[in-house]
Amino acid sequence: MANHSQLGFQDASSPIMEELIQFHDHALMVALAICSLVLYLLTLMLTEKLSSNTVDAQAIELVWTILPAMVLVALALPSLRILYMMDEINEPDLTLKAIGHQWYWTYEYTDFKDLTFDSYMVPTTDLPLGHFRLLEVDHRVIVPTESTIRVIVTADDVLHSWAVPSLGVKTDAIPGRLNQTSFSAIRPGIFYGQCSEICGANHSFMPIVVESAPLANFENWSSLLSSQ
Numbered sequence: 001m002a003n004h005s006q007l008g009f010q011d012a013s014s015p016i017m018e019e020l021i022q023f024h025d026h027a028l029m030v031a032l033a034i035c036s037l038v039l040y041l042l043t044l045m046l047t048e049k050l051s052s053n054t055v056d057a058q059a060i061e062l063v064w065t066i067l068p069a070m071v072l073v074a075l076a077l078p079s080l081r082i083l084y085m086m087d088e089i090n091e092p093d094l095t096l097k098a099i100g101h102q103w104y105w106t107y108e109y110t111d112f113k114d115l116t117f118d119s120y121m122v123p124t125t126d127l128p129l130g131h132f133r134l135l136e137v138d139h140r141v142i143v144p145t146e147s148t149i150r151v152i153v154t155a156d157d158v159l160h161s162w163a164v165p166s167l168g169v170k171t172d173a174i175p176g177r178l179n180q181t182s183f184s185a186i187r188p189g190i191f192y193g194q195c196s197e198i199c200g201a202n203h204s205f206m207p208i209v210v211e212s213a214p215l216a217n218f219e220n221w222s223s224l225l226s227s228q
């Protein structure tokens with residue numbers, strides 16, 4: 001999860017997030033190269049080592065057309081690659097339906113009989129020592145580790161957005177529409193997220209908690225809940 005004064009992303013907990021962080025670093029290196037080049041050229045011009053008569057116009061025009069085009073390709077290709085990877089729902093092991101409400105989430109495990117529950121934020125006054133303020137919920141989403149989870153996201157009233165940064169998932173919840181995304185948690189753990197669409201007065205108070213547990217633990221939990 002995020003720490004105070006953290007500059008970078010949260011640690012990746014899914015293969016897609018690892019790719020996204022890698023692409024972010026790649027894009028930052030490109031930006032650094034551009035900044036360095038521009039700064040270097042500015043210095044040359046200020047010290048009058050580079051002026052319009054020192055460089056042939058034809059040559060420089062060729063360079064400043066082709067170079068940005070190559071930079072754009074170097075950014076666009078890896079970006080598209082990840083975009084298509086995120087779009088792919090490869091044979092999900094489990095389907096989870098997340099429904100946004102003002103101001104809580106409802107989860108339905110459509111592969112099970114009657115496995116559905118609401119997930120409300122734990123108010124600060126009820127928070128046990130050591131738990132995270134404005135992030136803990138009363139019922140967590142439990143998913144098996146290293147399984148492909150398909151998430152169907154929708155809303156019941158206004159626009160919401162189901163987002164878990166460390167899993168690399170953010171999908172708009174739109175009333176009357178089913179949006180689809182998928183993730184696979186690479187390790188057991190608890191991953192925190194928040195509604196990411198300004199959805200009303202308590203927008204900040206409908207967090208998302210995904211708990212990734214070994215398959216056996218998940219099966220225990222799901223059989224307990226669906227038999228109720």
Ligand SMILES: [Cu+2]
Binds near residue numbers: 199206
């Ligand atoms: Cu919301």
